[in-house]
Amino acid sequence: xxxxxxxxxxxxxxxxxxxxxxxxxxxxxxxxxxxxxxxxxxxxxxxxxxxxxxxxxxxxxxxxxxxxxxxxxxxxxxxxxxxxxxxxxxxxxxxxxxxxxxxxxxxxxxxxxxxx
Amino acid sequence: xxxxxxxxxxxxxxxxxxxxxxxxxxxxxxxxxxxxxxxxxxxxxxxxxxxxxxxxxxxxxxxxxxxxxxxxxxxxxxxxxxxxxxxxxxxxxxxxxxxxxxxxxxxxxxxxx
Numbered sequence: 592x593x594x595x596x597x598x599x600x601x602x603x604x605x606x607x608x609x610x611x612x613x614x615x616x617x618x619x620x621x622x623x624x625x626x627x628x629x630x631x632x633x634x635x636x637x638x639x640x641x642x643x644x645x646x647x648x649x650x651x652x653x654x655x656x657x658x659x660x661x662x663x664x665x666x667x668x669x670x671x672x673x674x675x676x677x678x679x680x681x682x683x684x685x686x687x688x689x690x691x692x693x694x695x696x697x698x699x700x701x702x703x704x705x706x707x
Numbered sequence: 708x709x710x711x712x713x714x715x716x717x718x719x720x721x722x723x724x725x726x727x728x729x730x731x732x733x734x735x736x737x738x739x740x741x742x743x744x745x746x747x748x749x750x751x752x753x754x755x756x757x758x759x760x761x762x763x764x765x766x767x768x769x770x771x772x773x774x775x776x777x778x779x780x781x782x783x784x785x786x787x788x789x790x791x792x793x794x795x796x797x798x799x800x801x802x803x804x805x806x807x808x809x810x811x812x813x814x815x816x817x818x819x820x
């Protein structure tokens with residue numbers, strides 16, 4: 592059973608503070624993703640990674656960076672938070688094996704970040 | 708890039724009735740179309756998906772149809788039950804690009820007992 596965990600369920604930060612969100616998956620998945628979820632906007636991709644030390648920008652990368660030093664771990668970094676980064680942040684992972692694996696993305700429980 | 712539009716944004720049905728959610732996509736190269744269900748306070752979970760070489764797929768009370776020519780796909784839920792109440796997201800992907808999904812904006816389905 593795939594397990595994706597996130598370091599925090601709730602965070603409250605002040606404007607300008609640095610935030611570090613960590614995601615860990617235990618299924619040896621190659622692909623990992625960071626989304627933010629806002630009412631009426633659905634799930635929007637911030638960054639994704641196909642492999643260790645590899646990263647690709649998603650649809651809304653501005654104000655965010657990521658790090659993937661180990662296969663099972665993908666971190667989202669907000670260097671200097673702003674109020675418009677208040678959101679639910681979801682991590683996901685999936686396998687890149689096109690032959691034998693499901694295409695499914697497995698999501699973590701989410702981190703609700705509030706920036707005041 | 709890919710753009711996915713989803714309608715309606717909210718849907719209320721009587722228990723036992725059918726519910727239909729529709730999505731359109733812009734990139735004709737997209738070849739994989741999953742649907743995710745997110746119950747209140749929980750993480751999204753895949754409920755059904757369809758690949759571009761198939762026109763329809765069923766799994767018990769849920770079915771998905773795909774019209775590649777018109778670039779739209781739909782989720783059909785029959786005999787709705789209160790536990791079907793959730794937010795449903797459609798998505799589209801070009802599978803060879805490594806799983807990058809573009810999601811629709813979601814449909815909040817309420818099933819009235």
